[in-house]
Amino acid sequence: MNSISANLNIMIKATEKASKILIRDFGEIEKLQVSNKGPNDFVTNSDLKAEKIIIEELKKAKPNYSIISEENGVENNKDKNNTWIIDPIDGTINFLHGIPHFAISIALKSNEEIISGIVFDPIKNEMFYAEKNNGSYFNNQRIRVSKKNQINDCLFVTGGKINNEPNLPYRKSGCAALDMAYVASGRYDGYFQENLNLWDIAAGIILIKEAGGIINDIDLSTNKNIKIIASSSNISSKLLEKLNNF
Numbered sequence: 001m002n003s004i005s006a007n008l009n010i011m012i013k014a015t016e017k018a019s020k021i022l023i024r025d026f027g028e029i030e031k032l033q034v035s036n037k038g039p040n041d042f043v044t045n046s047d048l049k050a051e052k053i054i055i056e057e058l059k060k061a062k063p064n065y066s067i068i069s070e071e072n073g074v075e076n077n078k079d080k081n082n083t084w085i086i087d088p089i090d091g092t093i094n095f096l097h098g099i100p101h102f103a104i105s106i107a108l109k110s111n112e113e114i115i116s117g118i119v120f121d122p123i124k125n126e127m128f129y130a131e132k133n134n135g136s137y138f139n140n141q142r143i144r145v146s147k148k149n150q151i152n153d154c155l156f157v158t159g160g161k162i163n164n165e166p167n168l169p170y171r172k173s174g175c176a177a178l179d180m181a182y183v184a185s186g187r188y189d190g191y192f193q194e195n196l197n198l199w200d201i202a203a204g205i206i207l208i209k210e211a212g213g214i215i216n217d218i219d220l221s222t223n224k225n226i227k228i229i230a231s232s233s234n235i236s237s238k239l240l241e242k243l244n245n246f
Helices: 006-032 040-061 092-096 176-184 198-210 236-242
Strands: 065-069 073-075 079-090 103-110 113-121 126-131 136-138 141-143 156-158 170-172 190-196 213-215 226-232
Touching: 006 040, 006 079, 006 092, 006 103, 006 113, 006 126, 040 065, 040 079, 040 092, 040 103, 065 198, 079 092, 079 176, 079 198, 103 176, 103 198, 113 176, 113 198, 126 176, 126 198, 136 176, 136 198, 156 176, 176 190, 176 198, 176 226, 190 198, 190 236, 198 213, 198 226, 226 236
Parallel strands: 065 079, 156 170, 156 190
Antiparallel strands: 065 073, 079 103, 103 113, 113 126, 126 136, 136 141, 190 226, 213 226
């Protein structure tokens, strides 16, 4: 295994601990699908439980770091230069329907820059992580963005509403964190989406950058309405051309 920082180690442990709850709850969802109560409240509960575990673990190690999380909002602590950014379940609607495509996402923002990130898909047991100047990894193997040059050979991914249909081969997977992790590992060739929240994409930003990808400038001081276009440098300009009215 490549050498990782103490902070990333903390993030990995927190993710693994929370994932046990999600795996168990995901198994229950299948049974809930047929009951009248419906899984909605159950999912909110899973989200809150996972977030609580993650925050507890991170605080144990770094009590002064600030926190931004989906359910909890912004928590400014003594150290405002270092902030954990947490999404306990990205892909909640997939989770709710028993579709095994969701992830836990944690990033560390230091002085307005993401310096480490992890995206963990507990059902497929796939872990993507990256640290500044240390590369991106998938289950301990170094990963790079796709090398393709021809846009028609590519497969892109997006989410949310699309007003102007781009002339591109693309998918909608319902999980922004995994979409970005898949771009970092070359499964997808690029990703474009608007109206994102910071916790959906914070870990993905460093995953793509450290895997050699190109990503538009993102204002990390805002938590909402973020737009992302990411790909390899080989097809970046071609992708932008296709998305010129996006």
